Each structure stands twice: as structure tokens, then as C-alpha cells.
Amino acid sequence: MHQQQLPFALDFPSEFQREYVAFVQQVRNVQALMTEVERFVLEHNKPELARFLQRYLPIPQLYLEQVQSQLGETDISALGGVERAAAQQALLALNSSTIVGELEQFSIDLRNWAEQAFEDEDAAHHHLDEAIQLRWQIIAHSIFYTIILGIIISLYTSRAIATPIQNLTHVARRVTQESNFELQAEVKTQDEVGVLAVSLNQLIQRVNALLKEQKAEQATRLLENEKMSSLGQMLAGVAHEINNPVNFIYGNLIHADEYIRDLLEILELYQEKVPDPPSEIRDRTEELEIEFLIEDLPNLVNSMQVGADRVRQIVLSLKNFSRLDDTEPHPVNVQECIESTLLILNNRIKKGIQIACQYGNTPPIPGYTGLLYQVFMNIISNAIDALLELPESRDKQIKITTECQQPEWLVIRIADNGMGISPENQAKIYDAFFTTKPRGVGTGLGLAISYQIIVEKHNGKLTCDSQVDEGTEFTIFLPLHPTAENVSPATPANYSTC
Ligand SMILES: Nc1ncnc2c1ncn2[C@@H]1O[C@H](COP(=O)(O)OP(=O)(O)O)[C@@H](O)[C@H]1O
Ligand SMILES: [Mg+2]
Structure with a gap:
């Protein structure tokens, strides 16, 4: 505050004017600051500071008013020596007034507050440094413990998952290496690994059942x-x-x-x-x-x-x-085979069954006589069986035709006008042991063996066309010329074309 300089500046009116303006401005600044502090106090609930403000808030204004009242409306530059001395006296007298005392106390208290505030700030900085340090320590510890925990959890999880999977792998390996299909994996849990173990067990059981079935089939x-x-x-x-x-x-x-x-x-x-x-x-x-x-x-x-x-x-x-000497393929006269088969089956053909044979060009084909006899025997026997199922009064016919389909096939068709085969049975007729005939009559092997002989041994084709209540036609396609599968290179090639 410049109030102490004011009385002495009275001797120099222009300086006084400047000092006075600066003084008023300072008072206003102090008031503005105090109002700001008051807002802060209201917002942050600081009772001590509130009391301080309550006490000192009106002081600057009061002081300014008192200075202004001492100086009155007078134009300082127009004052004479005596009036100026009186004004000086009045201003000096103000210095010893209670309001100036209050003002000085305000200044002291303010300094104390400031010191206190600086100390607090230092302490706060110190605490902040400590807090930052502590934060870094916490972060470092957290990272460390998280890594340790992660390692422990991953070890535990990998063990928990890997061990049962290893057990499963072990069982699967033993099953395949030892061909032991009685083995079963232990099911300990209900999770995905448990489901996998159950599935593996079911697979092993299924393979075991299939193997047993296959063995029984092979034995028969x-x-x-x-x-x-x-x-x-x-x-x-x-x-x-x-x-x-x-x-x-x-x-x-x-x-x-x-x-x-x-x-x-x-x-x-x-x-x-x-x-x-x-x-x-x-x-x-x-x-x-x-x-x-x-x-x-x-x-x-x-x-x-x-x-x-x-x-x-x-x-x-x-x-x-x-x-029995059919180890090598040789030229087979299919027409002769059919005729001989019919001769052997003669006693079965009598009962009202008519046989019509139409032989087209039937050149010898490379094959196995004994096996082809078996095929004709099976297919013609089936046709006879089907016809014998019909009522006596029905017309019963077996039609056998042969034709040469250049350049590849000799085609033999054996058709009957029997009861036919239902579509669902048509899918099964080549399965071993599939039969619709009574036990002891049918073995269910005739067509399975015939299929094997035609397709595998002769590299030919066997097809069936059947309509329920109308009849059945089996068509045999036999290659006219030796192929890698049905003839050995040593076989003489005396086959004619159609
Ligand atoms: N010509 C046919 N007419 C009707 N059904 C037939 C004929 N040929 C075959 N089948 C059916 O195919 C089945 C299987 O024939 P197959 O393998 O020779 O065995 P099987 O004669 O011992 O029963 C027969 O049981 C029969 O149901
Ligand atoms: Mg049969």
C-alpha cells in the first residue's frame, strides 16, 4: 500500500495524482483478489479462511473511503501551502487510526497465510512425489505379480488340459499299434476333453463291432x-x-x-x-x-x-x-456256358416255365469258365425261384439274350416275368447274406458272389432292372478283349471281334 507515500507526494501535485491513482487501483486489485478467494472458500468449504475473510473483507474499502474523505473534493494542484499542510496532517493522522492498524494486521495475517500456504504446497509436493513413487511401486509390483500369476495359471491350465489329452493320445496310439479294440479311454470330466474321450470310446467300440461283423462274414x-x-x-x-x-x-x-x-x-x-x-x-x-x-x-x-x-x-x-483249373483266364464260350447251365437246371425248369434263348453274335471272351457258370447258375436259379412263387395259372418265362456291343462288351440279359424286387431291396441285393428266402433255402450269397466275379474278376458290369409284379432283368457286361485286370500278359490273344 502506498498510503504512507501519499502525504509526502502532496508537495508534488502531478506525482501525487499518479500515486493516488495507483493507490486506488491497488485497493481495487486487493478487493478483486479477496472476492476471488471468497468464491474459492465458498466452493471448498475452508472455515478458517472464511473467518479470515469475514474479518478483513470490508477493510480495504473502508480504508479507501477514509482516505477519500480526508482528501475531500479538493483539487490538489489548486491547494495553497497551508491547506496542503493540513491535508498532509490529516493523511498522517490516518496512519495511526484503527483502520490502518487493521490493515497492517491484515497484511501480517496475509503473510502468515502465504507462508503457511507455501509450506503446505511444499508438503503437498513432497506428498505428491511420494505418491508418484508409490504409484510406480504399485505398478511394478502389480506387473510382477500378474506375470507370476499368469505363469502359474497357464502352467495349471496346460496341465489340466494337456494331461487328459495326452492320456487320450496314448489310448488312441495303443489301439492302433496293438490293434486292441477292447481298450477304452478313461472319462474323468464332462468338458470338451471328456466329450472327446466318450467319442473316442464310441469310435473304438464301433470299429470293434464292425471288425467282429467282418470276421463273422469272412468266416461264413x-x-x-x-x-x-x-x-x-x-x-x-x-x-x-x-x-x-x-x-x-x-x-x-x-x-x-x-x-x-x-x-x-x-x-x-x-x-x-x-x-x-x-x-x-x-x-x-x-x-x-x-x-x-x-x-x-x-x-x-x-x-x-x-x-x-x-x-x-x-x-x-x-x-x-x-x-478247378480256372487259375488263368482263357477264351470262354458264353453260349455253351448258358446251355450247360440250363441243362444242369433242367429238372427245376419243368414246372410250367418256358425258357427262350436268343443268341446274337457271341464270340469267346477272356474269362474263367467255372466262375461264369456260377454266375449264370445263380442268376437263372433266382429267376426260377421268382417264377415258382407265382400262382400256377400265371405264364412263366425266362428270356436269355446275348449280343455284341462293339467295341467293348458282350452283353447277356437274363429276364424273368416274376414278382420283381422292391426298390428298397434293390439297393441290398448285392450285399452278402441279404436274402428274402426262407432259412435254409436262400444264403444271400448268390448275387454278392456273382457281382464279385463279374466286376472284380472279369472287369465287367452287372446291373439289375426290376419292376414289382412285372419282372426282373439282370444284365451282364463282359469285356470282349483282355484287360489288365482280367487277363495275364501270358494269355494267348485268340479272341475275335463281333
Ligand atoms: N430274379 C429275381 N426276382 C426277384 N427277386 C430276386 C431275383 N434275383 C434276386 N432276387 C432277390 O435278391 C435276393 C438275393 O439273392 P441272392 O444273393 O441270390 O441270394 P438268395 O438267392 O440265396 O436269396 C433274393 O433273396 C431275392 O429277394
Ligand atoms: Mg440266389
Whole structure:
């Protein structure tokens, strides 16, 4: 405050004016500051500061008013020496007034406050430094403990997940290495690993069941093959045994025919040259009905020849059917195969079943005779079975056709007008053991074996076209020419084209 300088500035009016203006401005500044502090106090609830303000807030204004009242309205520059001295006295007297005392006290208190505030600020800075340090310490510790906790959790989690998965892998490896499908993984939890273990167990069980099924199927197939092969051997043996005596009979029948013709010729000559034989011969001739005998004997020999020929053919068919030497493919006459099969099945064909064969160009194809016999036997037997299911009155027909489809196939169609196969069964007919026939009648292997023989052994195709109540047609496609699959390079290539 410049109030102490004011009395002395009175001697220099222009300086006084400047000092006075500065003084008033200072008072205003102090008031403005105090109002600001008052707002701060109101906002931040500082009771001590509030009391301080309450006490000193009016002081600057009061002081200013008192200075102004001492100076009055007077123009300082116009004052004479005496008036100026009186004004000086009045201003100096003001210095010892209570208001100036208050003002000075205000100044002292303010300084104290300021010192206190600086101390507080220092302390605050100190606390702030400590707080910052503490914050960094907390951050560093947090990072450290988070890392440690992370490591512990990841170790625990990886163990918790990895151990059961390792167990599963171990079981899976053992199952595949040892082919032990009785093994099962331990299911300890209900989580994803537990579900995986259950699925693995189900998979192992499924494979086990399938393997057992396959083994049983293989065993039955083996048994069936064994049966077929011993049946084939027996058939071949019987055919061979019959073949010799039949050839013997057939061969001798030609001579017997010759001898009989010679004897009949001589008899005729006798009758001609000796027209009146003795009564004893005449009686005996009548008794033996020689005329009938002469007439019937050639027929008799002829029918014996036909019969023997048929037996020879049957024996040949049986021999072909049970051919055991089919290790290499060779030219097969399919028409002969079909004819021989029909001959063997002759006794089944009788009951009102008509067979119509239409052979187109049927050149020999590379294949296995015995196996193709089996195929024709299976398919024609099935057709006969289907027709025997029909009522007596129904017309029953089996139609067999062959044709050459250049450049690749010999096509054989075997059709019947039986009850047909339902669409859902059509999908299963080539499955091993699928049969709709009573136990002991059907084995369900005929078509499965036929499919294998045609597709795998001959590299051909086997298709079925069937309509319920209308009939069934099986079509066999056999390659006309040797292929890598159905013939060995050593096989002579004597196959003609269509
Ligand atoms: N021509 C056909 N007509 C009707 N059904 C047939 C015919 N051929 C085959 N099937 C059906 O296919 C099944 C399987 O035939 P197959 O494998 O030869 O076994 P199986 O004759 O021992 O039953 C037969 O049980 C029958 O239901
Ligand atoms: Mg069958």
C-alpha cells in the first residue's frame, strides 16, 4: 500500500495524482483478489479462511473511503501551502487510526497465510512425489505379480488340459499299434476333453463291432467257399467217374448199332432165301414177334444213343461247372456256358416255365469258365425261384439274350416275368447274406458272389432292372478283349471281334 507515500507526494501535485491513482487501483486489485478467494472458500468449504475473510473483507474499502474523505473534493494542484499542510496532517493522522492498524494486521495475517500456504504446497509436493513413487511401486509390483500369476495359471491350465489329452493320445496310439479294440479311454470330466474321450470310446467300440461283423462274414464266406470247393471237387469226381462208363456205352453203342443192322440184314436174307422154314422156327418167330422186333430195334438203339449223348453232355457240363483249373483266364464260350447251365437246371425248369434263348453274335471272351457258370447258375436259379412263387395259372418265362456291343462288351440279359424286387431291396441285393428266402433255402450269397466275379474278376458290369409284379432283368457286361485286370500278359490273344 502506498498510503504512507501519499502525504509526502502532496508537495508534488502531478506525482501525487499518479500515486493516488495507483493507490486506488491497488485497493481495487486487493478487493478483486479477496472476492476471488471468497468464491474459492465458498466452493471448498475452508472455515478458517472464511473467518479470515469475514474479518478483513470490508477493510480495504473502508480504508479507501477514509482516505477519500480526508482528501475531500479538493483539487490538489489548486491547494495553497497551508491547506496542503493540513491535508498532509490529516493523511498522517490516518496512519495511526484503527483502520490502518487493521490493515497492517491484515497484511501480517496475509503473510502468515502465504507462508503457511507455501509450506503446505511444499508438503503437498513432497506428498505428491511420494505418491508418484508409490504409484510406480504399485505398478511394478502389480506387473510382477500378474506375470507370476499368469505363469502359474497357464502352467495349471496346460496341465489340466494337456494331461487328459495326452492320456487320450496314448489310448488312441495303443489301439492302433496293438490293434486292441477292447481298450477304452478313461472319462474323468464332462468338458470338451471328456466329450472327446466318450467319442473316442464310441469310435473304438464301433470299429470293434464292425471288425467282429467282418470276421463273422469272412468266416461264413470261407465256410461257404470251402463247401463250394468240396462240392465242386465231389462233382468233378462224380463227373469223371460217370464219364468213363458213359463214353464206354456211347462208344460201344455205335458198334452195337452196326452189329444189330448186320444181324437184321442176315435175318432178312434168311427170310428171303428160306421162305418156308421148319415149323419150330416159324412158331418161335411168331412167339417173339420178330416183325415188331425188327422194326423197333433200330429205334431202341437210336434212343439209347440219344440218352447216352445227353448223359455225356450233362457230365461235360458238370465238369465245366466244377472246373478247378480256372487259375488263368482263357477264351470262354458264353453260349455253351448258358446251355450247360440250363441243362444242369433242367429238372427245376419243368414246372410250367418256358425258357427262350436268343443268341446274337457271341464270340469267346477272356474269362474263367467255372466262375461264369456260377454266375449264370445263380442268376437263372433266382429267376426260377421268382417264377415258382407265382400262382400256377400265371405264364412263366425266362428270356436269355446275348449280343455284341462293339467295341467293348458282350452283353447277356437274363429276364424273368416274376414278382420283381422292391426298390428298397434293390439297393441290398448285392450285399452278402441279404436274402428274402426262407432259412435254409436262400444264403444271400448268390448275387454278392456273382457281382464279385463279374466286376472284380472279369472287369465287367452287372446291373439289375426290376419292376414289382412285372419282372426282373439282370444284365451282364463282359469285356470282349483282355484287360489288365482280367487277363495275364501270358494269355494267348485268340479272341475275335463281333
Ligand atoms: N430274379 C429275381 N426276382 C426277384 N427277386 C430276386 C431275383 N434275383 C434276386 N432276387 C432277390 O435278391 C435276393 C438275393 O439273392 P441272392 O444273393 O441270390 O441270394 P438268395 O438267392 O440265396 O436269396 C433274393 O433273396 C431275392 O429277394
Ligand atoms: Mg440266389
